Every structure is written in structure tokens, then in C-alpha cells.
Amino acid sequence: MAVNQVSFDVRRGEFFSILGPSGAGKTSVLRMLAGFEDPDEGDVLIDGQSMLGVPPNRRPVNLVFQSYALFPHLTVFENVAFGLKMRRVPTPHIEEQVRQALTMVKLLGKEARLPAQLSGGEQQRVALARALVNKPAVVLLDEPLAALDQQLRQEMQVELKSIQEQAGLTCVCVTHHQEEAMMMSDRIAVMHQGRMWQIGPPRELYERPCNLFVSRFLGVSNELPGRVTGNLGEESLFQPADGEQPPLLVRSIPGEQRGRSATLSLRPEQLRMARERLPTSAQVLPGRIEKVLFAGSETKYLVRVGHDRLWEVRMTSGAHVLPFAPEEPVFLHWSLSDGRLFFE
């Protein structure tokens, strides 16, 4: 089953992303919205209207295909005008609206080209213009930027977002690219194995993921398995499974957790790395630098923690007078409020 009991609302003017690894069922959801597939149960409502049994050509939605699906035999103008022509919009109106749409995607002057004569980015814009020229209630985007190279992709992220805001479009976007989803979306639904695990604004998902999957999928999750061994009121004691470590302090979660297995998760930027143990912090793990990856403004360190765990630490390049080198023993510190426990 590709999709299992999924329920969500999209607000008018919102950029809503469905994020998940391939095979999560994202595209099936999108195809149900577009009308290419029917749900076995439940309904799709657009502006309060049930879409059950309404064929794709009668739905007030337009889909931007992952392959763009531009009509290769039609010019840019004819591609964009296609939807208007199908709705029998009078010719002068068609011309004007197509011109507006092409202006919005900065393709004015290329009306007479055939899709094969355009670059990948231009084709993407045509696909977008072809959808939004119809002023649909919802624009559906299927991996809209997946076919573009990295640089173009980042440019288009910004541009797509600004077009969406400028035109007040309601967008539902399917993507497996978490950074893209976070940058463009007002809200994100994380999908996995046919279910939606968490729906919320990007920041909330990143900072307060509801489970390990969401945590891992949105950014890097440095993890340490263990067990809650004691409750000190505001704080609890967490004993890492490695055994050699003394217990760590974590923020208590309501309810009796003592004795339960859990995983501690930390984001790379929440860790501070030092050559010696800071006496003020009880949240500290010793480790050994395994790899130093210089990435310009930032440097990534892979640090071996315990026997078999590699944690990722990110620090601004040049923040230390004496740079860390591989094989150097270090101590990783974090603040009490940053560590998150996920119970099994």
C-alpha cells in the first residue's frame, strides 16, 4: 500500500511540502490530488468541494511534472496557452495571460522556441508558467527542481518561492530534498512508508522532530543509545549503552520514564568541541577526531564517540587559533536543553 491513512489540510496561499525518501508514497498523494489516482477510502476536498470521481481535466489544480512533460511539438507560447485553449478562453485573452505568465518566469522573448531548444532551467520555467497561467486553486509540484544542477537548483528555489508569494499561489510540493523543502515551505509533512509522521513549519520539525526518522531525515542526527536510569525532577539520568560512560543529564519528559530504553539525539551545530573537559558541563562525551572535512566557511569534523559511533560536528572555519587535527582526542559538550530523547 503506497499511502495509508493520510490526512492533512493546506491553507490558501501556503507553500506546503510533502517530504520523504523515495517510495514513501508522496507521489501517490500528489496524483490523488491531481485526479490520476483515486483513494480507496476518504476524500479530497478543494475549496470544500469533494473531488471524488472528478477527472483530472475538471479539477481546479495543475501539476508541474518532474519530467516537465512539455509538449515537444508545441512552442513555448503554445505550451503555456494549452490550458487556456482547452478552456476556450478567447484568443486575445490567451495572448495577454500567456505574456503575463512568461513575464513572471522571465521567459519573455522565447515564445517561439520549441522545448528542445531550451535549457533545463528554461524548460522548468515553462512548465511552471504552463501551470500557473490557469490560476489554479492549487499548484502541484512533483520534484520540481530535481532535474536541475546544484547551482540552478538553488537559484530556482529562491525564484519559485518569490513567484509563489507574488502570485499568492497555493502550492503542494513533493520532494525528497530536505533542504529544498525547508527553504521553500511554510509547512512540511514528513512521509515515510505511506504515512505522514509529522506536519509543521520547517523550524518546528527540525528542532522538535517527533521521532528518530523525522530527526534523521531533516538534517543530521548524532545519536547515542542508552537507558533512563533515574529521575531528578527537572532532569533525568541517561546511561549510555556503551557502559564505560558515566550517566549524562537530560531534560525530563513528563511521565515515568525510568528503566526505558531511549536514544539521545543532537544536531551537529549544537555540539561544541574542545581539547579539554569543561568543568561546568555535565553533558560531555570524550571522542577522537576521525576526519576533518573543510567546506569553506564551515568545517565538518567526524568524531568517533565510544566504540562505533561517528558524530558530526560543525564549526565555523577559523574559529580556533589552533585547528583540530585528525586523531586528536577531544571532548564534545552541549547544553541541557538541546539534547532530545526518543523512546523506542
Add this chain to the structure above:
Amino acid sequence: MRRGSTGLNVVSLLAMLFLYGPIIVLVLYSFNAAHLSMAWRGATLKWYAALMHDEALLAATANSLLIAVVSTIGATGLGGLIALGMERMPHRRQQIIEGALVLPLVIPEVMMGVALMLLFVMLNMPLGLTTVILGHIVFNIPLVTIMLRTRLRKLDPALAEAAADLGASSWQVFRYVTLPLLRPALWGAILVAFTVSLDDFLVTFFTAGPGATTLPLKVYSMIKSGVTPEINALSALLLVISMTCVALSLHLQHREVSVSPRLQRMGVFFFCMLGLAGALSACGPAFTGDSAESRPVLHYFTWSDYVGPEIIQEFERREQVQVVIDTFSSNEELLAKLQSGATGYDVAVPSDFMVAIMIQQGLLSELDQQELPNASLLEPHLQALHFDPERRYSVPYLWGTVGIGYDSAVIPNAPDSWSILWDPRFKGRISMLNDQREVFGAVLRSMGQSMNSTDAQVIEAAKEQLLRQKPLVKTYTSDHYDQLLASGEVVLAHGWGGPMARAMAERPSIRYVVPKEGATLWADCLVVLRTAPQKRLAMRFINFLMEPEVAARTSERLRFASASQGAREQVSASTRDNPAIYPPVDQLDRLEWMRDVGRAIRLYDRAWTELKMQ
């Protein structure tokens, strides 16, 4: 490395030469000024000009075009629907249908032709243009479907979805997206179907009836009277048309984007004009508004080029009728056509022995002697032939002998015996007919036996003689020995008088002799078929052909003797005195009719096969 690739180049060049050599020769010789010989006598376009004035050919062209256009439209329509329909089927069923589609392409075409013919006969459909068109649609459907499916499978399914998503109904999706993208393949398929239909021989052969002779059928029957440069010209034209179509088709199939609308309009226009032209001339006066919309039509089934077009026109004018001519190339073909249930033919021209068989099989209609006054004025020795002594079913039309044509420049002393064909001096310069009864007939007569012998020992002895002769024989041919003689490639040829007379016109040193041991006497006879729709008109037509003056003209043209006694007086002296055309009266007693040898035909069959195999 370099040397290796040179070798490869040479090999592929040779392969290409092997492939295209025959075609190049054919095209080249269509410009040869010489009529019969293979010798080059300068370039000319006259054979192409002659094509334009050959009415029988033009009629065949019209039929071919009409059949090709209509069957292409039919096959493209149906094949297209199948291809589109298959897209929506589950994969398993697609595979089954795909397999079923390939079947007609791989079964032997002969079987396809016979099966179609049987079906039409069973359904009581008279064979004719309609059945040929249906036959062509049948074999073109798989071609079209497979070509379109190849294209359809390459299309991104998202395109149709995108169109639907943008508000297009299923019809609009097809009209504005699928069809335009399919168009190059569609045109490609149309061109291929058109070409295959235009060039088809076998299915056409079996499904054609009266009035449905196509170009390939016509070419085939023309070859019977020799490979003329006209045939070369015609074949060259067909070749050019076919190759253009196929090249265009290949080009279109490789195109990603659609065909330009202008080109497309031109294509549609051209295609329609072809069909219209075909329809107009194939259905002739029925459309041209000629006063006689309901003029009766007479179907004449005869050998290729066996009647002058002006003679037909004269009859059409005189009787206010239309004559449609269809041709066959052998007596066996004529019999097979009629036995398979082809109806609609009125008058046919079988040879003597075939008349006997057709009478036995009840294929002929009794003649009305009242209507045939001219048919009674026959050469004396043709008045009561053994197979139809009272002429109840047949009227002898043209007749002649089988003998030896030789080049008197090489053989100054006129040979008078079959034995000259065993003379080792002429090794490799002798041609024999490719006809078992005639070849055995010649040997049997030379042995002092009847050519209709049924004695196994005699036939065996004759075979031994022929085996002894075989090393001397350049070729066994019934078609182009006149050319071989005229070009000097052979100096002795076994064959019918008429072609020998043609060779004489080309090379005056050619002579003809009927050996003293005796030879075949033959006569082609006019008959009315039992199923003839126009029996009375058929009688008048036979009577007309037997008019002394008409018969004389026919005789001059075809270089065969006419059975009409009056014709002998009217033909030119040069025709009358040419022994290849009019056998001298004093030779008649050494001539013998070919007869049905009954079960002994198996002995001949076996002996002939052995001769050919050795």
C-alpha cells in the same frame, strides 16, 4: 588495423554491389535503345514514352493506385485503432496481441493469399478490386500497428497526463497531443503500407478478379512475351516510387518532432489525388460522365499483349460497351484462377490442351453458332480439332508451330533435323524451352515417337537423350529466347514461331525451321466461360475478333497465324510467307497436337525433374 578495415570496406562494397547490381542493370537497360537484345545500342527515353501510351499498363497503374490508396487508408485506420487500444490494455494482453500481430508477417505470403482467396470464395464474394483491397488491408494492418506502437511506447506517458491535467478531455488529448506526436510515425506507416500494397504480387495474385490487374501482375504476365525494355522502364519507375516512399518513411520515423503542417497538407493532397486518379481511371467511364453510364462491361481474360488496343477500342465504339482486360501468364494459372472460383470473366483464350481440360471440368459455356458467322470461316485444318470437333465450346484463334530458330550467319546450311540441337559445335549457344512437354516433345519426335507417348521406356530413353544434350544448353527459357537470338548469345533456339519472327525483325540473319521429324502444332482458342455475366456480348466479341480484317491485323501485330481463313488473304505477303508465322501448308502433316497424356504425366514430371536436377 588499417589493412583490416580496407578489407572490410571491400567486402561491404561487394555486398552492396551484389544487392544493387541487378537493380542498376535493370534501370540501365530501361534506357537501352535496342528492343530485344541485351546489347547496348545507345540511350533513349522512348520506352518511358511508350509506357505512357500503353492503355493496358495505364489501366493497371490506375488499379494499383486505387488499391494502394484505399487499402492504406483502411489499414492505417484499423491499425491505428489497434495500436491505441493496446496502450490501455494490461501488459499480458498486449503481449498476446503483439504475438498475434506478428503472425501474418511471418507466415508464407502464398498461404495468406490462398487463405484469403478461400475465405472470399466461401463468403461468395466475387473476386475483384474489393477483394484485393481487403486482402491488402489485412496484410498491412500488422505493419501499421507495429510501427505506430513503436512510437507510442517511446512517448512519455506524462504528456497525456499533462494535457488532461491542463483540462483536455480524452478526445482533446488525442487530437492535440497524441496525434501530433504520432504523426511522423503515422506518415511513415502510410508510406510503407502504400509501398507494400503497390508492390505486392502474391496476395494480389490470389485475390484479384476481373478488372483488378495491378502493375506487378501486369509485369509478370508481360514477361511471358519477353522481357522488353518497356518492362524495364516500368520496373524502374516502380522502383523509384517505392524507394522514395521507404526513404521518406525512414526519415520520418527518426523525427522526434511533428511534421510541418505545410508538408502535411501537401502529403494529404498528393495522396488524395493519387487515389482519385486511380479511382477515376480504374472505374473509367462510369465517372467521367461518358454518355453510357450503364454501358455493359465485357471482361476479357487473355495473355499479356495478346490483342491490339485499337482493336478493343473499335469494338467498344461499335457496340457501345466497355472492355476490361485482365491477363494471365500460363494455362495453368488460367485454370487455377477459374477453379478457385474467380467469376466475372466472359471470354478467355486457353491453348488447345487446356480447352480439353476446361471442357471436361465444365468450365465453358456452349457457343451460340448463330451469333458466330465469322467463326465458321476457318483454315481447313483447324475446322474440326480433336478436343472439340464440332466447335461447341471453342473457336481457334491464333495458331502456330514449335521449331528451331537459328542464326544463318553462323549456320549457313539450313538445318532440317532436331539433331542440330545435339551438335557439340554449338555448345553453350543453344536455348531450349523451359516447358517439359515441349522439350520432351522435340526429343520424342526426333526419336520417331509420338510426342504424346505414354510408354515409360520411351520417356526414359528421351530423358537420356536430354541428359546428353544438357551440357550443350546455355539455358532453358520460355521467355526471352528471342532476345538471346537477336543479341547473338545463342545461335539455336527451341521455341514458338512468333518470338522467332520478332527476333528476325531485330536480326535479319535469323531463320526458322520446323524439323522434318515433326513438331508441335498449337492453337489458342476463344472460349466463353460458364460463369460469364455477358454471354451474348461475349459471342459478339468472339465474332468480332474473327472478322477477317480484324484477325489479319491481330496476326500482323502478334506475329502468330490467324485461324481465320479470310485473314490469310489480308495479311501482308511478308507475314504470310514467313514460316515462323504462317507454317507452310506442306508441313502440316508432320505436325502433332499436344494431348493430355493422363497418368503418364507423372513419368514426364519425374523425368523433367531429374533432368533439371542433374
